Amino acid sequence: MSLVQRAYPSLPKLFGFAKRSFKSLRFPGEPLDPSSSPILSYGIHVFHAPDAVGIVAKLSDCIASKGGNILGASVFVPENKHVFYSRSEFIFDPIKWPRSEMDEDFHKLLTTYSAMRSVVRVPDHDPKYKICILASKQDHCLVDLLHQWQEGRLPVDITCVISNHDRGPNTHVSHFLERHGIPYHYLQTTNADKREGEILELVQNTDFLVLARYMQILSGDFLKSYGKDVINIHHGLLPSFKGGKPSKQIMFAGF
Structure with missing residues (x-):
């Protein structure tokens, strides 16, 4: 994939501060006395707009002019x-x-650059997103999400887990979900029936869906009816080689 990427390699990554309290972070020029330091909050801003000269500078200035300090930023065109x-x-x-x-x-930046999207989140203060996780037979992606959620690293509310595989009542995942009061819905699928109507009914009150190695292709009609974001966290070769056995498809394509 051809990509022109503009990034800030010198900026510290968020995980560099993972074991430090935001209370211990200082803005440049502030006193060393921790008792006089402000209690800081963490924010995330996502921006999508027609490309134009100066957007990076304006985004940085928007944060810096209010005393904010950028921990990490990724920009690409x-x-x-x-x-x-x-x-x-x-x-x-x-x-x-x-x-x-x-x-x-x-919002002023959104208007200035006729942006398609400008979303800011402050996880400690904003309502948590409601999500549904879709998974198939293999557990590793689902289990990783559940454990991160349990440890507080994913600031979301999991409304339910939907799967086309029946895990049974005595599995690790089933015990975990039952212990935390997260419903599990088993919807067996076939090539002729992907159960998308039933899935839509179960996810109406969610903010987005997470596909944790869900080995089914969601149809265009489903995506249009749902109308919100769907995130595939499993590394894949979509969209060039969607469907079953993508690695074999690549070999036949001559790569």
């Missing part, structure tokens, strides 16, 4: 697509930059 994507992670003082004011500031 697909070649010949004339669109711009960015994801910024930052810390800020909520007293100096109230949440409602933050929304207004990022």
Whole structure:
């Protein structure tokens, strides 16, 4: 895939601060006395707009002008697509930059650049996203998500798990879900019936879906009816080689 990528390699990654409290982080020029340091919050901003000169500078200035400090940022522009994507992670003082004011500031950027999307999240203060996880027979992706959620690293509410594989009542996953009150729905699928109507009924109140190695292809009609984001966390070779045995498809394609 051809990609023109613009990034900040010198900025620290978020996981570099994973074992440090935000209370221990300081803005440049602030006193060393921890008792006088502000209690900082963590935010994420995602931006999608037509590509234009100066967007990176404006995004950075929007955060810095309110005393925020960028922890990490990724910016990329697909070649010949004339669109711009960015994801910024930052810390800020909520007293100096109230949440409602933050929304207004990022909305100004959306208007300025006629952006298709400008989303800001402050996980400690915003309502949690409601998600549904779809999985098939293999557990590793599903189990990883559940354990991260249990440890508090995924700030979401899991409404249910849907699978085309029956795990039975005495499996590790079944015990985990039962212990945490997460419903498990087994919907056996066939080539003729993917049970998409029933899935839609179960996920109506979710904010997005997560495919944890769900080995079924969701139809265009399903995606249109659902109308929200669907995230595939399992590494794959889609969309060029969708369906069964993608590695074999690549070999036949001459790679």
